[in-house]
Amino acid sequence: MEPVKIDDVQKLINSFANKEVYIHLETTNGSYASHFDEKFFNAGAFIRNAKVEYELGKIIGDPPSRVGLKLGDLGWIYAQGITHYELDDKGRLLMAGHDHQGKLAVSLQISETPFE
């Protein structure tokens, strides 16, 4: 993965607009967060292979960046904290946010084919 280059990521987001795509969206503090710090409130969310079509997608802000996808008239998807991206060898746009220790904190991925 490469550090986010806003213009390049924006072009890639545009290339998936107005198509049926599969989304992977994940936020996580890790399952051990409350084990190491009992005061820590651990929360996360995970969606894989949600099938959507977005009419508009944007990446905004110096990395860590925010990515938002507008679904038709009513729906939204967004992720905050995106630091890295890659168009992988299967043509999927993989975006991720890695914290200062290199641990993944957020992931947003867009693909025209289902994720395995």
Added chain:
Amino acid sequence: MIEQENHVLVVFPHPDDEAFGVSGTIASHIKNGTGVTYACLTLGQMGRNLGNPPFATRESLPDIRKKELKAAADAMGLTDLRMMGLRDKTVEFEDDEYMVEMMESLIQETNPSLVITFYPDYCVHPDHEATARAVVRAVHRMNESDRPKLHCVAFANNTAEELGEPDVINDVTDVMDVKLNAMRAHISQTAWMLEDLEKRLGENDPEAIQWVTQERFFEYRFDQGYK
């Protein structure tokens, strides 16, 4: 000395779960000529240690961890490695009976005299808990006289307070290098921890030495928990 077994079945959900707590015990049994089966339920697809800059993506990680799992098995001399095809962080959401049946068929097929897994309610990660519950239920449903021994790894913060001292402490000093190699095999998840551990071992830190030379297990108390 580690007790001689006929066959050992180890069940954990993540590649590397075996390395920390039981790789010395696994290696010792193999050294004794005992067959060992390790059933690893997931490929650790949701691991977070991906580095910055990242060395892997969410999509390439499972392949990396599969290779590491095989390398760890090789390091321990383990030849019967089963990858059970579940997805990291989803184990607790699988059907509970399906999970028990998976464990029952592993037990029926491998006919172990000892089963090693986590101790339910004392193993922190939801995947660990779900795995442990399924194993405990599968063993509990057997006739009492047919049940294998069930040794469980517990590391929740309240373990000592509530379970007391471990029932079994295996001295794995003579396979310490194998244990370290098993941990090294899972380098994508263990790099940070190993750096610290090897430094402390170099300084003869007693806690670090104890950590790599002793493996601690609790016998499951069927009267107190999952059935």
